[in-house]
Amino acid sequence: MKIGDQIFSVPVMMAPMAGVTNPEFRWLVASYGASIVVSEMISVEGLVRKDRRTWHYLRSFRKVEGVSLKNISAVEFFQLFGSRPDSFAEAAKILQGEGINHIDINAGCPVPKVVRQGAGSALLKNPDRLVRIVDTVRNSAPDAVVTVKLRLGWDNASINILKVASDLAELDIAAIIVHARTAKQMYSGKACWEWVKKLKALVKIPIIGNGDIFSPNDVVARMKETGCDGVMIGRGALGNPWFFQALAAYFDPASWKMPEDNWEDLVSVVEAFTRLLERAGYNIGFIRKNMMWFSRGCPRSALFRGEIIKRNTVDDMLRCFRRWIELTVLQSGVSFLDAKGLRGVRNGGQGCQNGGFL
Ligand SMILES: Cc1cc2nc3c(=O)[nH]c(=O)nc-3n(C[C@H](O)[C@H](O)[C@H](O)COP(=O)(O)O)c2cc1C
Numbered sequence: 001m002k003i004g005d006q007i008f009s010v011p012v013m014m015a016p017m018a019g020v021t022n023p024e025f026r027w028l029v030a031s032y033g034a035s036i037v038v039s040e041m042i043s044v045e046g047l048v049r050k051d052r053r054t055w056h057y058l059r060s061f062r063k064v065e066g067v068s069l070k071n072i073s074a075v076e077f078f079q080l081f082g083s084r085p086d087s088f089a090e091a092a093k094i095l096q097g098e099g100i101n102h103i104d105i106n107a108g109c110p111v112p113k114v115v116r117q118g119a120g121s122a123l124l125k126n127p128d129r130l131v132r133i134v135d136t137v138r139n140s141a142p143d144a145v146v147t148v149k150l151r152l153g154w155d156n157a158s159i160n161i162l163k164v165a166s167d168l169a170e171l172d173i174a175a176i177i178v179h180a181r182t183a184k185q186m187y188s189g190k191a192c193w194e195w196v197k198k199l200k201a202l203v204k205i206p207i208i209g210n211g212d213i214f215s216p217n218d219v220v221a222r223m224k225e226t227g228c229d230g231v232m233i234g235r236g237a238l239g240n241p242w243f244f245q246a247l248a249a250y251f252d253p254a255s256w257k258m259p260e261d262n263w264e265d266l267v268s269v270v271e272a273f274t275r276l277l278e279r280a281g282y283n284i285g286f287i288r289k290n291m292m293w294f295s296r297g298c299p300r301s302a303l304f305r306g307e308i309i310k311r312n313t314v315d316d317m318l319r320c321f322r323r324w325i326e327l328t329v330l331q332s333g334v335s336f337l338d339a340k341g342l343r344g345v346r347n348g349g350q351g352c353q354n355g356g357f358l
Pocket of ligand 1: 016018041079106108109210211212233235236
C-alpha cells in the first residue's frame with residue numbers, strides 16, 4: 001500500500017472512531033502493527049474558533065506520557081469535518097502550523113448532529129462543495145498528504161461514489177477510503193464491497209476499503225476480491241489490537257510474529273492500558289467500556305460485563321478482571337487466538353491462497 005511517498009508493507013489502517021480512537025488507543029494499535037492510525041474527527045469550526053476542547057484532539061499518540069515508542073513506525077492522520085471551505089482552509093493551515101502533515105477529510109459521517117451542519121456524509125449530496133473543500137485543503141497545506149473518507153452515497157437511490165471519487169482523484173490526493181455503505185444505512189445491512197471493486201477498476205489513486213472486517217481472513221478475501229490497495233478496520237479492532245499483529249505477521253513475516261496462543265498478553269495489555277487511561281484522566285465509564293471491549297469473544301464475557309458494571313473504581317474493576325480470567329477464562333480451555341478470531345474463522349479463507357489465513 002502506497003500513501004503519499006510512503007510504502008506500507010502491512011496494508012491495514014485503524015479507522016477513525018469518535019469516542020474511541022484517542023491518542024492512547026492509537027498508540028496501542030500502532031504498537032501492535034497498525035500501519036496508519038487516524039484521530040477522532042475534529043471540527044474545523046472548533047479549530048478556527050480556538051476552542052480548547054477541539055484543540056485537545058490535536059494531541060499525537062507520540063505525546064502520550066510514559067509509553068514506549070520503540071519500533072512504532074505508524075503514520076498518524078488527523079481527520080477534519082466541517083462544511084465551509086474557508087474554515088477547512090484555515091484548519092489545514094493550523095494543522096501544518098502544528099507540524100501535522102497527514103490530513104483526512106470526513107465525507108462519510110451520518111450522525112444527524114454532523115449532517116445538519118452540511119458536514120460528513122451531507123457532502124455526498126453536495127459533491128461540488130466537497131471538491132471545493134478538498135481543493136482548498138490541498139492548496140492551504142501544500143506539503144500535506146491528504147486522504148478523503150467517503151460512503152457510497154446518501155442513499156440507495158443516489159449512490160454516487162464512482163463520480164465523486166473520480167472527481168476527487170483529479171485533486172492530487174493520496175488515497176480514497178470508502179466505507180461501503182450509504183449514509184442512510186448508518187451501520188445496518190452489509191457493507192457492499194462490489195463498489196470498492198468498481199472504484200478500484202475506475203480510478204488510479206490508492207483505494208482503501210472499509211466495512212464489516214472482523215477477521216484476518218476477511219482482510220485477505222476483500223483485498224483479493226476487489227483489488228483494493230488496503231483496508232481500514234473499525235469495530236473489529238475494539239479490544240483486539242492483536243488483530244493488527246496477526247495481519248502484520250501475515251503481510252510482513254520478516255518483522256512480525258503471530259500473537260502467542262495464551263492469555264498472558266491480554267492480561268498485561270488490559271492492566272497497562274487501563275492504567276494509561278486512568279492516568280490520562282478518562283472517566284470511569286469510558287475505562288469500563290474499554291475493558292468490556294477486551295472481554296469480547298472470551299469465554300463467559302457476559303458474566304464479566306455483568307460484574308464490572310457494579311464496580312466503580314479502577315482497582316476494583318481490575319480485580320474483577322483478574323478473577324474472571326483466573327476462575328473462568330483459564331479454566332475453560334478455550335484458545336486465545338480462537339476467542340479473538342485470529343485464526344480467520346469467518347469466510348473460511350474464501351478466495352485466499354492455501355485455503356485460509358493460517
Ligand atoms: C463509535 C464509532 C465512531 C465513529 N467515528 C468516526 C469518525 O469520527 N470519523 C469517521 O470517518 N468515521 C467514524 N466511524 C466510522 C468508522 O470509521 C468505520 O467507517 C465504520 O465503523 C465501518 O467500519 P467497521 O465495519 O470496520 O467498523 C465511527 C464508527 C463508530 C462505530
